[in-house]
Amino acid sequence: MPRMIFINLPVSDVAASTAFYEAIGFVKNPAFSNDQGACLVWSDSIYVMVAAKAFYATLTPKPIADTQATSGALFALAFDSRGEVDAIAEAAVAAGGREAHGPEDEGFMYSRAFWDLDGHGFGPFWMDPAAVEDGPPATAEAA
Incomplete structure (x- = not known):
């Protein structure tokens, strides 16, 4: 299996974020997308996973950063x-x-x-x- 990267991003609105990433050239993979998140393909080995903040919170015990105010x-x-x-x-x-x-x-x-x-x-x-x-x-x- 090739090395791959999946960047998980907490978002306020999965549908709006999906539309944004599609507008800039990412391709949605419907097999790994639902109302809680979407898989957006950049290349054969790079993916952005947008996840509703409530779902993203189940992936980490840390607080979710306010990325409008801070950069991580x-x-x-x-x-x-x-x-x-x-x-x-x-x-x-x-x-x-x-x-x-x-x-x-x-x-x-x-x-x-x-x-x-x-x-x-x-x-x-x-x-x-x-x-x-x-x-x-x-x-x-x-x-």
């Missing part, structure tokens, strides 16, 4: 082009999310960021394949 994690999403980064960020805002930061261009890397309906943070980015292989370009040291 940020999820970076790699893309093949700057255009794809712009497209998902714009789709997220159009679907009711909020832009966390506009375009940031480091030359070898380009990124944007958005919050979903419940305040979970995502940072789509593109990185020059040469930087992936060799690391970021050297920067001049401060004098």
